[in-house]
Amino acid sequence: MTGTTHRLAGISAGMAAVEILQMNDLKIQTALLTGCIIGSLLPDIDNPQSTISYKVPCIRAIYSLLQKMIRIFADLLPGRKKEYVKSSIGHRGLTHSLFTAFALPALILGLGKIVSFQTHMLSLGLMLGLLSHILLDLFSGGIRLFLPFSPYNVKMARIKTGGALEWIIRIGFMMVLSYLTIESIKELHIIDSILEMIFSNPPSMYTPTLEEEILWSLW
Numbered sequence: 667m668t669g670t671t672h673r674l675a676g677i678s679a680g681m682a683a684v685e686i687l688q689m690n691d692l693k694i695q696t697a698l699l700t701g702c703i704i705g706s707l708l709p710d711i712d713n714p715q716s717t718i719s720y721k722v723p724c725i726r727a728i729y730s731l732l733q734k735m736i737r738i739f740a741d742l743l744p745g746r747k748k749e750y751v752k753s754s755i756g757h758r759g760l761t762h763s764l765f766t767a768f769a770l771p772a773l774i775l776g777l778g779k780i781v782s783f784q785t786h787m788l789s790l791g792l793m794l795g796l797l798s799h800i801l802l803d804l805f806s807g808g809i810r811l812f813l814p815f816s817p818y819n820v821k822m823a824r825i826k827t828g829g830a831l832e833w834i835i836r837i838g839f840m841m842v843l844s845y846l847t848i849e850s851i852k853e854l855h856i857i858d859s860i861l862e863m864i865f866s867n868p869p870s871m872y873t874p875t876l877e878e879e880i881l882w883s884l885w
């Protein structure tokens with residue numbers, strides 16, 4: 667799947683959480699959705715051609731350095747273990763596992779507590795984004811879902827990246843996202859607030875007609 671489809675899936679997961687958990691605070695929504703977008707792209711950091719590697723080269727550089735260090739460590743291990751560790755850090759390896767989807771947000775949450783920084787929503791968003799990425803990749807060739815505990819490749823389907831079926835999925839996410847955005851705007855009661863601003867404080871110099879007074883009292 668392409669970065670755009672992964673992003674749409676991550677944002678849709680975040681917007682669904684906003685709707686289900688009734689999060690009306692804009693700061694909370696922003697933190698959650700930021701985590702979702704990062705999480706939806708982050709697993710592909712193991713691929714130099716991916717959207718996140720291209721857009722955030724410093725994260726890619728850190729991951730490459732980490733890969734090199736792990737490979738040096740792996741060379742010290744006996745044959746099969748060495749290959750197991752090396753393949754785990756390759757494309758669709760550990761970054762695409764359930765272990766990372768839960769361990770990384772937990773780590774961010776823990777670090778947030780140490781530095782007294784609010785990371786609850788960011789961590790939740792990160793987890794949702796990571797899970798949305800994993801779910802999509804299960805349908806596009808499969809992933810080693812249970813690394814580092816098992817190398818078994820779990821596959822649901824083989825949807826071609828950039829193919830017609832991915833476009834249908836992308837349009838589906840756009841429709842879900844449009845619906846959730848409209849619902850979210852409705853809950854902000856923006857229209858009610860504008861009408862209240864117009865009608866609740868009529869200018870003191872202005873004397874309303876009887877019809878207007880009835881209208882305001884009924885509003």
Ligand SMILES: [Zn+2]
Nearest residue numbers: 709710762803
């Ligand atoms: Zn992926």
